[in-house]
Amino acid sequence: MSDLILYTKQDGVGIITVNNPPVNALSPGVPEGIAAGVEQFVADEEVQAIILIGGGRTFIAGADIKEFGKITSGKKRESSLLPLMLAMEDSPKPLVVAIHGTAFGGGLEVAMGAHYRVASPTAQVGQPEVKLGIIPGAAGTQRLPRLAGVAIATKMCAFGEPVKAKEALSAGIVDQIIEGDLLAGAIAFALDSAKKVVHSKPRERNDKLGSPETNAPIFAEARAAAKKTHRNQNAPLAAIDAVELATTLPFEEGCRREREIFEQCLFDTQSKSMIHAFFGEREVAKIPGISKETPVREIKRAAVIGAGTMGGGIAMNFANAGIPVILKESSADALARGVATIEKNYSNSVAKGRFSAEVMAQRMALIKPQLNYDGFDQVDIITEAVFEGMALKKEIFSVIDDLAKPGCILASNTSTLSIDEIASNTARPQDVIGTHYFSPANVMRLLEIVRGRATGDDVIASSMALAKKLNKVGVLVGNCRGFVGNRMIHCYGREAQFLVEEGAPPRKVDAVLYNWGMAMGPLSMSDLAGLDVGWRIRKEFKHLEKPGVRVALVADELCEMGRFGQKTKAGWYKYDENRKQTPDPVVDEAILRLASAAGIKRREISDQEILERTVYALVNEGARILEEGIALRPVDIDVIYLTGYGFPTYRGGPMFYADTVGLSEVCKKVCEFEAAHGELWEPAPLLKKLAEEGKTFGQWAKERA
Numbered sequence: 001m002s003d004l005i006l007y008t009k010q011d012g013v014g015i016i017t018v019n020n021p022p023v024n025a026l027s028p029g030v031p032e033g034i035a036a037g038v039e040q041f042v043a044d045e046e047v048q049a050i051i052l053i054g055g056g057r058t059f060i061a062g063a064d065i066k067e068f069g070k071i072t073s074g075k076k077r078e079s080s081l082l083p084l085m086l087a088m089e090d091s092p093k094p095l096v097v098a099i100h101g102t103a104f105g106g107g108l109e110v111a112m113g114a115h116y117r118v119a120s121p122t123a124q125v126g127q128p129e130v131k132l133g134i135i136p137g138a139a140g141t142q143r144l145p146r147l148a149g150v151a152i153a154t155k156m157c158a159f160g161e162p163v164k165a166k167e168a169l170s171a172g173i174v175d176q177i178i179e180g181d182l183l184a185g186a187i188a189f190a191l192d193s194a195k196k197v198v199h200s201k202p203r204e205r206n207d208k209l210g211s212p213e214t215n216a217p218i219f220a221e222a223r224a225a226a227k228k229t230h231r232n233q234n235a236p237l238a239a240i241d242a243v244e245l246a247t248t249l250p251f252e253e254g255c256r257r258e259r260e261i262f263e264q265c266l267f268d269t270q271s272k273s274m275i276h277a278f279f280g281e282r283e284v285a286k287i288p289g290i291s292k293e294t295p296v297r298e299i300k301r302a303a304v305i306g307a308g309t310m311g312g313g314i315a316m317n318f319a320n321a322g323i324p325v326i327l328k329e330s331s332a333d334a335l336a337r338g339v340a341t342i343e344k345n346y347s348n349s350v351a352k353g354r355f356s357a358e359v360m361a362q363r364m365a366l367i368k369p370q371l372n373y374d375g376f377d378q379v380d381i382i383t384e385a386v387f388e389g390m391a392l393k394k395e396i397f398s399v400i401d402d403l404a405k406p407g408c409i410l411a412s413n414t415s416t417l418s419i420d421e422i423a424s425n426t427a428r429p430q431d432v433i434g435t436h437y438f439s440p441a442n443v444m445r446l447l448e449i450v451r452g453r454a455t456g457d458d459v460i461a462s463s464m465a466l467a468k469k470l471n472k473v474g475v476l477v478g479n480c481r482g483f484v485g486n487r488m489i490h491c492y493g494r495e496a497q498f499l500v501e502e503g504a505p506p507r508k509v510d511a512v513l514y515n516w517g518m519a520m521g522p523l524s525m526s527d528l529a530g531l532d533v534g535w536r537i538r539k540e541f542k543h544l545e546k547p548g549v550r551v552a553l554v555a556d557e558l559c560e561m562g563r564f565g566q567k568t569k570a571g572w573y574k575y576d577e578n579r580k581q582t583p584d585p586v587v588d589e590a591i592l593r594l595a596s597a598a599g600i601k602r603r604e605i606s607d608q609e610i611l612e613r614t615v616y617a618l619v620n621e622g623a624r625i626l627e628e629g630i631a632l633r634p635v636d637i638d639v640i641y642l643t644g645y646g647f648p649t650y651r652g653g654p655m656f657y658a659d660t661v662g663l664s665e666v667c668k669k670v671c672e673f674e675a676a677h678g679e680l681w682e683p684a685p686l687l688k689k690l691a692e693e694g695k696t697f698g699q700w701a702k703e704r705a
């Protein structure tokens with residue numbers, strides 16, 4: 001037998017232990033090994049009961065997701081877990097599954113194929129398949145409603161959120177919680193079960209399946225919620241359909257239909273994109289040339305300079321992670337405003353029940369607001385988060401270079417400026433790094449970590465580790481204007497503005513991208529972020545503008561009019577007290593005036609053009625960024641967009657999306673735009689090359705790895 005499964009006996013109980021680290025996924029050999037164990041222990045006269053348990057940190061966390069890619073690319077035939085589960089359920093000896101860690105997806109499905117389930121108090125169970133764009137494919141949608149009832153099963157299968165052991169016990173998914181040693185408790189439970197004559201089979205329980213009258217509102221509500229919270233996604237609705245089938249079809253027929261729906265989802269681009277996103281988030285943590293053994297500096301104390309929107313949010317991140325943080329401002333008013341905003345944000349979370357008032361008090365106590373640099377010589381990281389202006393940043397870095405203790409990380413939250421230039425004003429450029437947070441900094445998961453020319457490997461490794469500690473996804477990028485995310489968003493926003501100048505109403509531009517799946521349209525996003533931010537940056541870089549190359553006109557004009565976006569209740573739209581947005585004729589007038597003065601011909605613009613000009617602008621710039629080595633891999637760009645810019649997960653990120661469209665098609669369009677709109681659309685050489693070779697960004701990355 002393979003090492004994937006261990007077989008032992010204790011006190012007359014046969015124990016099958018899954019040994020497939022790190023998460024005991026159901027990789028090839030695991031289901032077969034479990035089946036062999038069941039067969040062996042059923043035949044063994046010394047054995048009265050059988051236990052299935054996970055070795056290491058968890059029970060089975062699901063099917064092996066890597067196998068899905070092999071199936072959809074035709075390299076491997078699909079194999080079903082159903083025969084294993086039938087064999088388990090049909091065992092004449094009681095079969096007990098002992099759960100610790102996470103019994104997710106296929107893991108929970110296997111567990112539900114047993115007669116009984118016991119769990120440690122910290123265990124979690126769930127059907128998270130929808131997060132990968134698929135539905136449970138091994139009878140999860142058929143057995144879960146039989147164990148937990150239709151309402152709970154629908155919620156778990158459609159939204160994918162895990163359920164903790166206690167909740168699983170009250171729902172009937174597990175039969176007992178074992179305090180203390182899980183295996184010892186499971187053995188006692190199994191020996192007790194062996195005294196029973198009949199062991200109920202989950203597939204034969206029909207008492208919780210409800211009636212058409214009771215079920216109809218459950219499914220209707222779930223469908224309405226899924227359409228709202230999982231906009232445009234197929235899997236949640238498909239999962240609800242599959243659970244509904246459990247209530248109308250016999251078990252075997254329900255399983256057959258579930259499998260068909262599972263396969264449809266698996267071969268869908270949405271699922272491929274979401275699986276790409278799942279592995280992508282893990283891949284970005286792996287940095288070529290920086291090994292896992294690189295020493296990491298411990299961050300026990302922090303300081304943040306600037307208590308504005310970003311600085312306050314950054315300080316909250318440290319406090320949320322239990323790290324004491326000094327929050328420094330230069331004026332008492334600004335400091336008071338910053339602290340009040342933090343208090344308001346925390347109070348909102350308490351009101352929404354996210355955490356208690358006591359937790360809020362603990363976090364507030366970790367934030368030390370002050371107007372001077374006292375204590376800066378004690379901290380392990382200083383994060384500068386003042387306005388985007390090189391002169392100011394350089395001045396601050398010179399001050400903190402004098403104050404900080406040796407080994408302190410000096411980080412800038414700049415969103416566009418050169419880390420090398422900032423570092424040049426210190427005597428320790430090896431300790432200087434960019435940590436670019438995204439607004440709202442306490443909410444958005446992305447942290448762009450900007451490596452300067454001299455940044456030390458240990459400072460990079462420490463910043464990546466810090467990202468994890470702050471519950472962020474850290475992505476390492478190179479130093480250039482705007483780094484990865486903002487350099488690309490500049491092109492996207494530029495095209496959105498050009499489209500408006502050429503005749504597309506702002507609302508239409510936003511609606512096309514929102515309906516396509518972006519969290520919000522580009523112009524609404526600028527209003528939220530603050531139009532003055534880009535305005536200030538454009539002023540900083542004005543000298544770099546190439547004469548004769550078209551520049552966007554409207555956003556700067558709006559800023560001149562004092563319309564900075566939501567914060568001034570006016571930007572591309574006007575906003576009421578509740579931040580409700582309406583179009584503003586003043587903006588329409590400004591657009592017409594500027595377009596006419598610049599001689600821009602106005603015309604009807606299609607939804608398709610809006611989509612292609614904005615999204616392909618991202619892709620073309622992304623290709624340049626890859627060529628220049630500013631992003632390590634296409635997937636790094638994708639993860640930046642998925643976690644920092646509201647790009648829909650089910651499209652996989654801009655580079656993956658381009659791969660799904662086909663790079664020759666994308667390149668063809670880019671060339672058409674170049675012919676119509678000029679040099680800003682010159683195709684990136686890498687895009688052109690891959691299009692000609694019929695390759696994808698993904699293939700290119702693999703060949704280089």
Ligand code: 3HC
Pocket residue numbers: 022023025061062063064065066102104105106107109128129132135136137138140279282283
């Ligand atoms: N298949 C293959 N690899 C997996 C995996 C899976 N199901 N789950 C995790 N991994 C890998 C990760 O890629 C990572 O690999 P790396 O070290 O090379 O980067 C490693 O295991 C550790 O994973 P995490 O870094 O995510 O570890 P955490 O401890 O933070 O989280 C977890 C553990 C909660 C289990 C999390 O990994 C997770 O949510 N995994 C996915 C679970 C899931 O979606 N299961 C359903 C699969 S689909 C299915 O079962 C279909 C069925 O219905 C037929």
